[in-house]
Amino acid sequence: MSISSLHRGYQVLRTLLHYGLDELLAKDKRPKLFPLIRGCFFWIRNQHKDKSAAERLKLAMQELGPVYIKLGQMLSTRRDLLDDEWAYQLAMLQDRVPPFDSALAREAIETELNASIDSLFDDFDDVPLASASIAQVHSATLKSNGKAVVLKVLRPNVEALILADLQLMSHCAALLERILGDGNRLRPAEVIEDYRLTILGELNLKLEALNAIKLRNNFLDSDALYVPYIYEDLSFTRLIVMERIYGIAVSDLSALKAQGTNLKLLAERGVELFFTQVFRDNFFHADMHPGNIFISRDHPDNPYYIGLDCGIMGTLTDVDKRYLAENFLAFFNRDYQRIAQLHLESGWVSEHTDIVAFEQAIKIVCEPMFNKPLAEISFGHVLLALFRTARQFNMVVQPQLVLLQKTLLYIEGLGRQLYPQLDLWQTAKPFLEQWMAKQVGPKALFDKFKSNAPFWAEKLPELPELVYDNLKLGRKLLGTQQQMLDKYLKYQHKAHKSNYLLITSAVFVICGTILFTQAVTLWASLLCLGTGAGLWLLGWQARPKNRKL
Ligand SMILES: Nc1ncnc2c1ncn2[C@@H]1O[C@H](COP(=O)(O)OP(=O)(O)OP(=O)(O)O)[C@@H](O)[C@H]1O
Incomplete structure (x- = not known):
């Protein structure tokens, strides 16, 4: 670690102690050296006892500067990791x-x-x-x-x-x-x-x-x-x-109202925009904070968004997109078994997951969401609930899915802020259904064929040659197989011959021994034993040497 890192480490530690954040570490979890370290900073006491721990963390991050402020802002969107009070405090961090x-x-x-x-x-x-x-x-x-x-x-x-x-x-x-x-x-x-x-x-x-x-x-x-x-x-x-650009900041609601912006249309367009970016283009703006979104000044009856700062963009794999859409549709059909299956099929959770227990857990978190009208159910919260549950079943939520969930949550929040009666389901459902219809069924098959058409067009002239090459290869393979079969039969034949000679030699040896013990003529006994030994030698010579084919 460099001197500057050590110095920075000292600054960070001092700030954390100043805000009493060492208290967050449960006593039984504190490392052995903790009392020693704390003792070295004995003069730094928690000056903010009246404030909640979440607020103290916010103040410490604010003091530590831009990198920590950005970390706090990012953390504030991880509602799967933080409780509401913490997320709320960190969301108030200002990048000024x-x-x-x-x-x-x-x-x-x-x-x-x-x-x-x-x-x-x-x-x-x-x-x-x-x-x-x-x-x-x-x-x-x-x-x-x-x-x-x-x-x-x-x-x-x-x-x-x-x-x-x-x-x-x-x-x-x-x-x-x-x-x-x-x-x-x-x-x-x-x-x-x-x-x-x-x-x-x-x-x-x-x-x-x-x-x-x-x-x-x-x-x-x-x-x-x-x-x-x-x-x-x-x-x-x-x-x-x-x-x-000369737009109005999206957070400036009074200016938007003053120019007569059609807020309902604007809110609906926000949700549509999100789904278009994710499902149509597979390229979505993933840093949608208010400083990056402006609203047009001209034509307030037909307002549009102006997007800045494309530093963080998200993309999803086709499989993730497909399962995401299906998950939403299954959720709104209250088909929790399907949701559990989808998580398994997509590989989001391990194939060894107890599917019944998983389905039950999903049901427990999702069912209460239907206590409010469908229009008010947030897609972002649905995803959040699903990810939280799946984490308990060891699903490692991919960063791109977290980005997506955060953006979705933000877009919905923004939509509600602009137009509190926004019907999320009615806005998003047709979009998802259309997209799903395009993914499955004969049209999807035709589209897939169409999108692969340039490949086939390119390969078509090579087709006769390819067929010929394949047939040639097939014959060659068959020839090789025939050779292997011949070798195998020869091997078997030799093995049989050798076994036959060895067994016969054993019979002669046994007979010779019996004749000898029964005091039958010595010559007969020696003849039997000699033939047995001879046959055994022949059998031993005839055995197949190489076992590999
Ligand atoms: N094309 C533009 N026209 C007018 N103003 C702009 C333009 N681009 C940026 N700005 C102004 O500069 C501000 C900061 O821009 P931007 O978000 O791109 O910077 P940043 O350093 O990435 O900030 P942050 O990381 O906080 O998002 C915007 O909120 C806006 O007020």
């Missing part, structure tokens, strides 16, 4: 970071562009539009076409800071995992690994640019989502240049 010096921003931008800002842009604003933990956003006008753009640039040295914090977090998580032992619900190592992948993805702005281009292309003709144009040749690992 003071901007960094614009001279540094200019320097970083020019290094990436390998050109001066003034040669490419007019009106570069030194006061950032926004400043977050990882990047800072400045506005400007592109000289070449006069269009308003924004430049998103990574904070200087942010990678090193994040890597150092991640290293420390991994050590702590491993230690905590050992202390808590098997069967703990928090799974610190898994959470940190999940976080590591997420945050490292956000550090590569080129990847974010490519994701944004793909999402934009998927929704080019859409009434529901707009993704700003990316200037790909001006985008690099530490810089993105993109079209500037």
Whole structure:
């Protein structure tokens, strides 16, 4: 561990003790060295006894800075791991970071562009539009076409800071995992690994640019989502240049109402958008926090979403998608046996799972959800309940499924906030049913054939040759088999001959011995014994030597 890691470790420990978070570790779980470590920090006392533990954790993370704030925000969405009070407190963490010096921003931008800002842009604003933990956003006008753009640039040295914090977090998580032992619900190592992948993805702005281009292309003709144009040749690992948008923040409900936005349509479009991204495109925006979603200002009667920050995108395998859709449909049909079977078939839970017990457990958590009207049942909560149950049956929930569940929960929450009467089931059901119909039945078969058509078209001219080659190969194989059979028969024949001679020799030897003991003529006895020995020698010589065919 480097000096800077040790120093950071000291800062983290001091902050945790200052907020009395050592009390969270149950007395019987504390490592042996704990009293010694605590004694070294005897002057640090819990100054926040009046606050709940969840609130103290939030304050500690806020104090520890951006990397911990982001971790807290991510944790707040893991309702499968945290109780409501903890999730609620962590969700309140604000990623408000003071901007960094614009001279540094200019320097970083020019290094990436390998050109001066003034040669490419007019009106570069030194006061950032926004400043977050990882990047800072400045506005400007592109000289070449006069269009308003924004430049998103990574904070200087942010990678090193994040890597150092991640290293420390991994050590702590491993230690905590050992202390808590098997069967703990928090799974610190898994959470940190999940976080590591997420945050490292956000550090590569080129990847974010490519994701944004793909999402934009998927929704080019859409009434529901707009993704700003990316200037790909001006985008690099530490810089993105993109079209500037002027939407209303989705959390600004009063501004949306003031312009007369059709909130019902907007809420429904949100749910539709999610299902389109997951099931049609298999590419969904998985970082849907309010700072990344804006609403159009023009045509408030026909509003659309504007999506920013495509750093974290999710994809699912075809199998996962299929089982997901079937799970939802089975849930709304209250077919818990089918849900259990689906988990087994998809390999989400082991084939050795006690299916009856699993079905019962699913029923216990799902059935109470039907106490409220169908319209109010949240798909995100259904998934959450299923994952929680499946975890008890050792299902390791794949990170992409957790991303999906989190996004779904967020989208539904947003929809409800915009339009509290939103009927989730009516909005999502037709979509799922249509998708399922496309997956099974004759049309699906035809579609599959159609999608494989280019492959067959390519292979068709080679078909006669392929058939000929296969027949030739078949004959060759048959020939080889015939040779093996011949060898086997020869071997059997030799083995029989040898056995026959050995048995006959034994008969002669036995007869010779009997004649000798019965005092019959010596010559007869010796003849018998001699013939037996001769036959035995012949049999021994004739035995097959090589047992391999
Ligand atoms: N194309 C744009 N047009 C106008 N404003 C933008 C644009 N892109 C980003 N912004 C502003 O900058 C803010 C931060 O952008 P973005 O979310 O991409 O940065 P970030 O560093 O990834 O932040 P976080 O990690 O907190 O999501 C947005 O909330 C928005 O206010």
